[in-house]
């Protein structure tokens with residue numbers, strides 16, 4: 037093997053590392069390793085000064101391998117890849133060794149042990165680096181077209197945004213009509229704009245645009261290919277049932293939410309006159325004057341908040357649904373506008389009419405709404421009274437914990453948002469689902485609409501409970517993200533992917549099942565053999581397939597069988 | 613157990629100015645009251661909006677001890693028309709307790 041020239045930099049991290057790891061000793065121990073031509077310590081390796089030092093070493097000493105022993109690769113991989121690249125070294129010929137989290141922070145009680153462990157880890161990093169090959173990212177041409185799944189308010193607005201940037205759009209909606217929940221609503225907060233009117237305007241704009249193709253009663257059944265060129269099968273139902281295949285560069289998921297359905301008996305649900313918030317909203321929107329329910333006038337209304345949300349340890353919905361305090365208060369105002377003499381009681385856990393929605397809360401109190409707080413462990417009870425009216429019992433904290441019975445003509449359960457059933461789509465797109473059942477972004481602050489699947493973004497209430505304006509805002513964020521990717525015309529994919537050695541593969545089939553991204557498929561070879569092939573554009577480099585192959589036919593670039601073996605030898609030298 | 617009678621508030625309300633339900637129970641009025649009235653205005657208003665008539669009737673002394681000085685009203689962060697509300701309550705007692 038040709039000799040390599042490797043530089044090793046061991047970091048003090050101020051004292052974060054050097055307080056518990058003797059970094060000078062680590063350098064002494066590894067500077068004699070084969071192919072190491074320079075080894076030094078640095079106070080802060082990530083500082084501009086040390087980056088410059090590494091840069092100079094790479095250029096002056098002609099380094100073809102770089103080892104940085106500092107913090108977690110999650111923090112600075114891209115920093116040092118950048119240094120390598122600027123200095124003319126292939127960024128994939130660099131290894132990050134984590135001696136902070138794995139040594140100094142983990143072994144504050146054992147300085148000598150922490151130092152020895154750091155020596156072994158750095159040796160392993162050097163051993164790997166000796167074998168690293170230069171890699172170039174795979175470049176794919178992107179198709180300037182985006183698929184939007186779900187035509188609620190978020191998906192419709194996103195489609196218009198994409199079209200106006202100059203991208204082609206395909207919208208797929210499962211229902212026969214577009215608009216999601218909002219299409220059925222009358223006045224919505226804030227400002228009382230009618231929901232069905234909003235949807236009508238959006239739909240008209242969608243239909244005006246020639247670069248948007250809208251399919252209703254349609255679903256995505258399969259996705260293949262990779263970011264930049266996804267191949268998607270769409271199936272439509274009903275009269276014009278058919279299946280078609282389209283190519284798109286990116287995908288926006290806007291499949292929305294479902295509403296919580298209380299169990300029989302939960303806060304009296306099932307008793308005549310106990311309704312959910314969506315049911316109540318429908319009655320209100322349809323009413324012209326005072327409300328009536330089953331022919332009886334409705335004068336006294338009691339609302340019970342947080343039904344199906346904030347369930348604590350008791351249920352799967354531990355989050356706050358965010359929209360419902362405001363939606364319930366807004367409904368109360370809507371009732372006052374129909375019937376100013378209605379009497380309304382709000383039984384709540386905490387009022388979360390955040391931001392400007394606070395003004396609706398104040399207005400409702402000024403118009404006569406009474407608010408009573410209950411504790412999670414002492415919820416109000418709903419019963420049918422002797423006179424046939426409903427009675428809600430609650431302990432009122434503001435009158436010295438007096439138990440109060442409130443008669444009501446209607447009890448509204450302020451039900452929250454729950455994830456919509458979408459197993460088929462989750463399976464087809466490999467969408468990441470969080471513990472609460474909503475779809476997950478990569479980073480809640482900095483990458484709020486991207487998912488771990490390249491080119492697939494999420495927006496609207498399929499991600500977590502959002503009101504209409506928040507849903508639209510995230511829809512437009514997804515537009516920006518999609519356009520930023522597709523407008524470049526090309527995309528670079530990480531080259532650290534797996535591949536199969538066709539000479540060793542026996543088509544045993546174990547790896548096909550293992551890959552969580554469906555990147556491995558069988559392929560016929562000319563001489564009638566069948567072998568496994570990994571699509572480099574689909575592979576995420578997770579490494580899951582490599583160890584399961586009984587023939588060791590799979591190598592993950594950057595973590596090949598040989599590199600891993602060399603690392604183990606570097607780690608365990610004196611032991612084995 | 614107290615039984616709320618939602619319609620009660622309509623018997624107390626004398627004018628459009630009556631806005632006991634706007635109170636958010638911060639307690640500023642109680643702290644500032646020169647007469648040191650403990651139950652007025654906030655607790656009695658609560659009884660009114662909840663329709664707890666028996667509790668209101670027990671507070672006759674308090675309702676008539678108020679000076680209507682409006683010190684509380686000046687300082688109320690929720691814009692409650694405290695003096696006007698107390699007047700409404702006095703009318704209610706006039707009718708209900710004194711039958712005048």
Ligand SMILES: Cc1cc2nc3c(=O)[nH]c(=O)nc-3n(C[C@H](O)[C@H](O)[C@H](O)COP(=O)(O)OP(=O)(O)OC[C@H]3O[C@@H](n4cnc5c(N)ncnc54)[C@H](O)[C@@H]3O)c2cc1C
Pocket residue numbers: 185186187188189190191208209210211214215216217218223224225226254255256290291292293294295313314317359363366456458461495496497498502503504505507
């Ligand atoms: C009773 C009630 C009152 C409300 N009042 C207000 C208010 O006054 N103001 C306000 O701002 N917000 C209000 N909201 C919240 C508002 O409804 C939501 O913020 C909004 O609907 C979210 O929009 P969305 O597009 O993300 O989801 P959705 O409205 O749920 O739309 C999602 C769409 O995706 C489709 N879909 C789902 N799965 C698939 C699939 N696999 N393939 C294809 N299509 C699919 C669905 O059919 C649907 O059309 C209220 C909600 C409720 C329940």
Ligand code: SF4
Pocket residue numbers: 341342343345346355356357358359360361362386387388450452
């Ligand atoms: S928004 Fe209000 S009603 Fe809805 S879950 Fe949160 S606190 Fe409860």
Ligand code: SF4
Pocket residue numbers: 533534550551552553554555556570574575576577578579580581582592
């Ligand atoms: S490395 Fe992971 S993503 Fe790539 S083919 Fe293997 S199992 Fe699939």
Ligand code: SF4
Pocket residue numbers: 536540541542543544545546547548567568584585586587588589590
């Ligand atoms: S596990 Fe290995 S031998 Fe089996 S099909 Fe996959 S690559 Fe071929």
Ligand code: SF4
Pocket residue numbers: 634635636637638639640641642653654684687688689690691692694
């Ligand atoms: S100061 Fe106003 S808001 Fe505060 S308790 Fe008194 S009446 Fe209510």
